[in-house]
Amino acid sequence: MIPEDFYALVEQRQSDRKFDPDRTVPDDVLQRIIEAGRLSPSACNSQPWSFVVVTDPATRNRLAEASSSRVLMMNHFTRQAPVQIIVVEEKANFTATIGGKMKGIHYANIDLGIAAAHITLAAAAEGLGSCIIGWVNDAKIRDILGIPSGRRVVMNIVLGYSTDPHRLKKRKETSEILHREKW
Numbered sequence: 001m002i003p004e005d006f007y008a009l010v011e012q013r014q015s016d017r018k019f020d021p022d023r024t025v026p027d028d029v030l031q032r033i034i035e036a037g038r039l040s041p042s043a044c045n046s047q048p049w050s051f052v053v054v055t056d057p058a059t060r061n062r063l064a065e066a067s068s069s070r071v072l073m074m075n076h077f078t079r080q081a082p083v084q085i086i087v088v089e090e091k092a093n094f095t096a097t098i099g100g101k102m103k104g105i106h107y108a109n110i111d112l113g114i115a116a117a118h119i120t121l122a123a124a125a126e127g128l129g130s131c132i133i134g135w136v137n138d139a140k141i142r143d144i145l146g147i148p149s150g151r152r153v154v155m156n157i158v159l160g161y162s163t164d165p166h167r168l169k170k171r172k173e174t175s176e177i178l179h180r181e182k183w
């Protein structure tokens with residue numbers, strides 16, 4: 001891959017909130033996207049994740065309900081997405097748990113965020129739109145999917161063929177966030 005392709009992909013990825021509900025995502029595409037998540041780095045290679053890929057319309061509706069808020073008018077678009085990937089936190093391995101306690105850092109949050117970045121960039125490379133949903137009802141989703149205890153639902157990543165136009169990124173200026181050599 002030439003570097004320009006990667007930077008173009010980073011620019012292309014955006015949070016899409018409109019999808020073609022009738023266009024299904026082929027299974028081989030979904031498998032490659034999950035593979036990108038599986039290959040993510042993690043603290044002490046703990047890999048504290050599982051992914052539940054849901055395409056069944058009835059289950060998707062229930063997950064969308066558990067990922068949205070009527071009061072805050074949030075995330076109702078999730079209903080349209082033909083695929084939802086529920087990202088589940090698994091118990092970290094011993095070294096990541098001890099290291100995290102010593103440093104006061106919950107490394108799994110970082111690990112799952114990186115996995116989500118891999119997944120959404122892979123989706124963009126496959127010509128799909130995606131949106132990471134952090135507003136999730138952990139208990140409801142665990143119940144809907146029959147997720148065993150001792151695990152936590154952290155994100156719902158919705159995917160599909162986007163009908164959202166490409167937007168310019170709204171970001172802080174580099175001068176606001178970058179320090180060189182010292183603060």
Ligand SMILES: Cc1cc2nc3c(=O)[nH]c(=O)nc-3n(C[C@H](O)[C@H](O)[C@H](O)COP(=O)(O)O)c2cc1C
Nearest residue numbers: 013014015016017074075131132133134135169170
């Ligand atoms: C951890 C996390 C949680 C997010 N949760 C939501 C969400 O619940 N609903 C939503 O519409 N977008 C959500 N987003 C998307 C952000 O709003 C979006 O990434 C940000 O505004 C930048 O826009 P862009 O992704 O189009 O570049 C989330 C993103 C991240 C990384």
